[in-house]
Amino acid sequence: MTGQLTRLCAVAELDRTDAETYAGVLTDSLGPVARRSLALPPPSRSFLSDDHTPVEFSLAFLPGAAPTLRVLVEPGCGSDDMAENGRTGLRAIREMADRWKFDTSHLDRLEDLYFPASPEGPLALWCALELRPGGIPRVKVYLNPAVAGQDRSAETVQETLARLGHRKAFDALPKADGMLFVGLDLGDWKAPRVKVYLSHRGLSAEEAGAMPAMTPAGGREQMARFVRTAGGYTAEDDAELPVRRRTLTCHSFTETATGLPSGYTVHVPVREHARHDGEARDRAAAVLREHGMDSAALDRALAAVTPRRLSDGPGLIAYVSLVHQRGHPPRVTVYVSSEAYEVQRPRDAVPPQLGRESGR
Numbered sequence: 001m002t003g004q005l006t007r008l009c010a011v012a013e014l015d016r017t018d019a020e021t022y023a024g025v026l027t028d029s030l031g032p033v034a035r036r037s038l039a040l041p042p043p044s045r046s047f048l049s050d051d052h053t054p055v056e057f058s059l060a061f062l063p064g065a066a067p068t069l070r071v072l073v074e075p076g077c078g079s080d081d082m083a084e085n086g087r088t089g090l091r092a093i094r095e096m097a098d099r100w101k102f103d104t105s106h107l108d109r110l111e112d113l114y115f116p117a118s119p120e121g122p123l124a125l126w127c128a129l130e131l132r133p134g135g136i137p138r139v140k141v142y143l144n145p146a147v148a149g150q151d152r153s154a155e156t157v158q159e160t161l162a163r164l165g166h167r168k169a170f171d172a173l174p175k176a177d178g179m180l181f182v183g184l185d186l187g188d189w190k191a192p193r194v195k196v197y198l199s200h201r202g203l204s205a206e207e208a209g210a211m212p213a214m215t216p217a218g219g220r221e222q223m224a225r226f227v228r229t230a231g232g233y234t235a236e237d238d239a240e241l242p243v244r245r246r247t248l249t250c251h252s253f254t255e256t257a258t259g260l261p262s263g264y265t266v267h268v269p270v271r272e273h274a275r276h277d278g279e280a281r282d283r284a285a286a287v288l289r290e291h292g293m294d295s296a297a298l299d300r301a302l303a304a305v306t307p308r309r310l311s312d313g314p315g316l317i318a319y320v321s322l323v324h325q326r327g328h329p330p331r332v333t334v335y336v337s338s339e340a341y342e343v344q345r346p347r348d349a350v351p352p353q354l355g356r357e358s359g360r
Contacts, residue, residue: 001055001338002026002034005071007304008057011297012069014133021135026071029092029127030054033078042341043078044085047122050271050315051342058335059301060323063292067301069131072142074123082124086115089125093141093186096127100136102187106194107141109163110184113156114143121146128183139186145179153179157196161253164194168259173251174211177201180248191254193263199246205231211249212264212324219324223266226322229286230268232279252325263325267335270320276346277302277310280317284334287320291332298334305336313344 002023009019027034033043033054042052049056054077059067075092076085090111097104115124121144129137145153145160157179158170176198183195200207205227209220227247252263274280281302285295306316319335 001053001340004057004305004338008059008069008301009131011067011300011304012059012131013066014069014131018131018133018135022071022129022131022137025129025137026055026073028095029073029075029129031075031078031088031092036078038340046074046077048072048074048077048126049318049337050344051337051339053338053340055338055340056318056335057301057305057338058333059298061288061291061293061297061332061334062329067294067297070128071131072126072128074126076124082119082121083115083117086119086124089127089141090115093125093127093139096139097186100139100187102139104186106164106184106192107186110143110160113159113163114147116147119144119147120149126181136188138188141184141186143182143184145182150178157182161194161196165256166194166253166259167256169194169196169253169256169261172259172261173198174249176249177246183250191262193252193254195250195252195263197248197250199248201246203227203247203249208247208249208266212251212261222330223322223324225290226287227266227268229290230270230273230283230320232273232283248319250321263323265321265323267319267321269318271314271316271318271344274314275348276312276314277316280314281310284317284320287322287332288334291322291330293332301334301336306339308343311346313346315339315344 005026006019006023046052046054048054054074056072058070061067076088079085079088123144126142128140131137145156148156160182161169173196178199180199181197185192205224208227209224248267250265251261254262270280270283285298288295316337318337321333323331
């Protein structure tokens, strides 16, 4: 995985010194798991990826710029239980804070809420590193709202927002089938965000465009076109998105006065829309071109991660997302799986009906 990261750094136009630094950061974040042979089974059934690899890469695209590389890690993936997983994750974040001198006060305010003695749910803490020139990343953490039980997820999210000063924000969230993650920006961010990730079963393109309480000019139709393109269907197709996994939306909050979100993202699980990654790549490339972004960089990134043929199976491209953030141009992010343990077999056809959700 460090080799994949090093090659992806070149795609993101990070120099060799930064690439070596970030490869070391990834190794440190995984702890003893980083030295574990990939010939062995995964260290745990990590919820982070389909084959339980505790690492996922993503590239964020803007027009006229090299993509920004991010890596998502589960520091506690080698733990025996979810409580230890959370404690390991907290230690990793605090070690990063000491190393890079950033503030963890927002996470500290939530420690008793998200790290009880007997947590429930599929994850405890994930850490995302946005890799910047100079060897010091921006840091984000992702927490589990179902930690006290799935039926208390909404209560946990509401308490989270209140503790962080966003007392009106909960009422701005749309209806959803589930509350999957809470994300926090830690450290050097101009406007640190609190993000709530929701899951939606059968979300139509029109519903995706109309959902946020904030929408830039022309944003509703732009978002609807994105969902159709990434999902591989047209307005004449069924209104419901023909996928087995739920579509995710992310609602970002930065200011506390109005309670309205400042950002809105739709994550389409493109691996469930396509028979293989050749189709997924074409959909992602079409989204990038439509928004004036470099689809050639996507091809270089996929080649940096694996030499396999895209037609060998789906799952290398996990999600494609479109971000609307107030005061910023739209951003497209493509999520790329490490596939350290397994490559899925190609499908004969894309299933037309919704089914059981698994993975992120």
